[in-house]
Amino acid sequence: MMNIRTDHRTSSAAEFGPPRCPRCGSAVLMAERAEFDPDGRIRHTWSCDDCGHVFVTSIRMHGHQAKRSIPS
Numbered sequence: 001m002m003n004i005r006t007d008h009r010t011s012s013a014a015e016f017g018p019p020r021c022p023r024c025g026s027a028v029l030m031a032e033r034a035e036f037d038p039d040g041r042i043r044h045t046w047s048c049d050d051c052g053h054v055f056v057t058s059i060r061m062h063g064h065q066a067k068r069s070i071p072s
Contacts, residue, residue: 019057021048
């Protein structure tokens with residue numbers, strides 16, 4: 001089984017909903033992993049039940065400002 005990782009960025013409200021596998025097109029209903037980074041981006045790792053392809057979606061939280069350290 002080969003695992004290929006790709007990024008998909010959601011750009012409009014019409015694209016919300018379960019993602020489709022980029023390899024076979026099947027809907028993937030549950031993420032295997034979710035990560036939040038300090039820059040306001042959420043990444044979900046998905047694994048297709050039909051073909052085993054692993055891929056990552058990435059969205060930016062609206063209105064989130066990255067925390068930056070202030071030099072002293």
